[in-house]
Each structure stands twice: as C-alpha cells, then as structure tokens.
Amino acid sequence: MRKAAEHEPISRNRCKGASEIRNPRLSMLLTGTFGQYKALVPSVENGYFSRLLTVVIKGANPFDKRYVSSKGGQSVIPKQVGNRLLRTYESLLSSPEREWSLTDEQKERLGEHLETEYATLINLLGDNFHSAVVRMAVQIERIAMILTAMRGDSALSRGAGNELTPESNSGRMDGESLMTFGTTDDVWGCSDEDYETAEVIGNKMLLHMAAAYRMIDGDATDLVPEIKPIDQRKVLFEQLKDVFEWKELIQEAKTQGISERTAERWNDKWQEQGQVIKLEHGKYKKVG
Numbered sequence: 001m002r003k004a005a006e007h008e009p010i011s012r013n014r015c016k017g018a019s020e021i022r023n024p025r026l027s028m029l030l031t032g033t034f035g036q037y038k039a040l041v042p043s044v045e046n047g048y049f050s051r052l053l054t055v056v057i058k059g060a061n062p063f064d065k066r067y068v069s070s071k072g073g074q075s076v077i078p079k080q081v082g083n084r085l086l087r088t089y090e091s092l093l094s095s096p097e098r099e100w101s102l103t104d105e106q107k108e109r110l111g112e113h114l115e116t117e118y119a120t121l122i123n124l125l126g127d128n129f130h131s132a133v134v135r136m137a138v139q140i141e142r143i144a145m146i147l148t149a150m151r152g153d154s155a156l157s158r159g160a161g162n163e164l165t166p167e168s169n170s171g172r173m174d175g176e177s178l179m180t181f182g183t184t185d186d187v188w189g190c191s192d193e194d195y196e197t198a199e200v201i202g203n204k205m206l207l208h209m210a211a212a213y214r215m216i217d218g219d220a221t222d223l224v225p226e227i228k229p230i231d232q233r234k235v236l237f238e239q240l241k242d243v244f245e246w247k248e249l250i251q252e253a254k255t256q257g258i259s260e261r262t263a264e265r266w267n268d269k270w271q272e273q274g275q276v277i278k279l280e281h282g283k284y285k286k287v288g
Contacts, residue, residue, distance in 0.1 A: 001026070005051035006138070034215060044216050050131035053139060053205050054212045092149060100145050100188045106195045110137060112262050113199060116232060117206060119257040125213055132209050136202050144190045144198035151194065232258060233266050237275070237286075246282040 003010045004026035011020040030040075030052075041048045102110065118133045190198075239252050253263035267284070270276040276284050 001028070002047045002051060037212070038216060041212075041216065044128045044213050049209075049213070049216075050135045054209050055205075056208050056211045056215075088150060098188050100148060100190070102141060102144065102190050102195065106190060106192070108261075109195075109265075110140060110199070112259050116258055116262060117203070120232060121206065121210060125210060129210070129213060132213070133206065136206055139205065140198045140202035143201050144194050147194040147197060148188055148190055151191070232256065233269075236263070236266065237270065240286070243279070243283070243285045246284075249284075 004024040007023055007025065009020060009022050010024050037054075041052070043049075114133060114137055117136075118130075121129055121133055236253060236256060236258060239256075240249060249263055249267060250260050253260065267276065271278060271284075275287055277287055279285050
C-alpha cells in the first residue's frame with residue numbers, strides 16, 4: 001500500500017523466486033471505527049498516515065429507512081454512479097493515450113498555496129504533520145486529473161474521437177490550458193475551474209487529516225474534534241486598515257507567512273467580489 005501510493009516498484013524475493021510489480025496501481029476504499037483506523041495507523045509517523053486520504057465522520061444519523069425499502073435501498077445510487085464511471089473508463093480506454101498536466105501557472109499557485117498551509121498547520125500541529133502537507137500536492141494533482149477525465153465523459157462517450165470540440169467540455173478553459181478535445185495533442189491541461197475545485201477538496205482533506213492526527217496523538221478532548229477551516233484570507237483582510245496601501249498589504253502578508261503573489265491574488269479577488277475598491281495606484285479601501 002505504501003509503494004502503490006506513489007507508484008514505486010514493488011519487489012519481493014522468496015524461496016520460490018523473485019517477483020516484481022514495476023508500476024503498481026491500486027484504488028482502495030476502507031471504512032471503519034476510529035479504533036480500527038488506529039490499528040492500521042498506530043502513530044502519525046506511520047507511513048500510511050500521509051499516504052491515505054482520511055475523512056472523519058461523526059455518526060449521529062437517525063435510522064435510515066432505505067435499508068428496509070423494497071426499491072433497492074442503499075444500493076441504487078452507488079450502482080448508478082458506478083455505471084457512469086464505468087462508461088467514462090471504457091471511453092478513456094478506447095481513446096489515444098495522452099499525458100495530463102497542470103499549467104505552469106497552476107503549478108506555481110499550488111506551490112504557493114501549500115507553502116501557506118504548511119506554515120499554518122506545522123505551527124499548530126508540529127513537524128510530524130510535514131509529510132501529510134507535502135504529499136497533499138500529489139493528491140491535489142490526482143484529484144484535478146480525475147476531474148479533467150470526468151469533464152470529458154459526455155463527449156468521450158459519444159465516441160467521436162478526434163472530432164470532439166472544446167465546447168464539449170463543461171469546464172472553463174483558461175487561455176493557457178493545453179487541454180483540447182478538438183485536436184490530436186498528446187497533453188491535456190487542467191482548466192482553472194477544475195484546479196480550484198481540486199484545491200478546495202485538498203484543503204478539506206488536510207483538515208480531516210489534522211483531526212485524525214489529533215485523535216492519534218491523543219490531544220483531542222472529543223473523539224472526533226470539530227473540523228474548522230483556517231481562513232488566512234479572512235485573517236489578512238481583518239488586519240488591514242479601512243484604507244490601506246499596497247506596501248502595507250505586502251508587509252502584513254509577510255508577517256503572516258503569506259507570499260506576495262498570494263496576497264496579490266487575494267486582493268484581486270476582494271476587488272472582484274466588491275469587498276475592496278481601488279482609490280488610486282497602490283491605494284485601496286474596504287467596502288462595508
């Protein structure tokens with residue numbers, strides 16, 4: 001399981017001869033109680049902790065009548081979703097093999113984003129959380145890649161091959177994206193929409209892993225601690241004066257361990273959302 005998580009070659013030597021899996025690929029879903037989870041991951045230094053995406057769920061649901069329903073119960077929706085995934089897989093399998101990649105801008109953004117998350121989470125949880133944040137970069141890329149494949153489901157399932165057009169993809173295409181369904185390009189790029197979705201999912205996964213981390217370490221007062229996001233964007237915004245200058249924004253961002261590029265992107269977002277207006281060059285005002 002540890003090797004397959006990063007596609008590392010698996011080799012074993014036994015008396016009956018050697019065996020090797022050069023490119024292991026494994027998809028797995030495990031469910032269980034916290035006690036069962038801790039038996040698999042007894043410490044945060046265990047290699048499984050950073051390689052498994054963990055979701056912590058509080059079991060406070062009422063009795064589900066669908067279990068005794070005569071109309072298929074719990075099995076209906078998973079079967080429908082499974083059939084859709086199967087069609088997508090078959091379509092991709094019959095298509096030419098292509099390479100997938102984030103755009104250069106998205107790679108830079110991912111690095112900056114996780115650098116900020118890293119500083120925050122390591123400060124809160126300690127150095128043992130290092131590997132979970134570092135490996136989340138790979139996980140976010142994988143999630144984005146899956147979204148790219150799923151975006152092409154409706155188009156690919158029509159079997160139109162290289163005649164497919166970009167409009168068949170429901171994602172928003174940015175100008176630098178290499179992803180096309182209308183050419184024979186060997187590389188699929190990721191749309192900004194899919195990257196942003198993957199980043200949000202990755203953030204949630206880190207929060208769930210932080211909860212599991214606290215549970216394993218025994219620091220949590222509750223078996224399943226409340227999972228709250230750390231909104232650094234909100235913290236930075238609140239620390240700024242009602243009227244602030246660009247240099248003040250950058251200085252405050254650096255104080256909080258936020259890169260200049262990230263602060264610039266957040267300031268642009270505030271302006272798009274109407275939270276900030278630009279008074280003049282290098283000078284801004286909060287709204288409301």
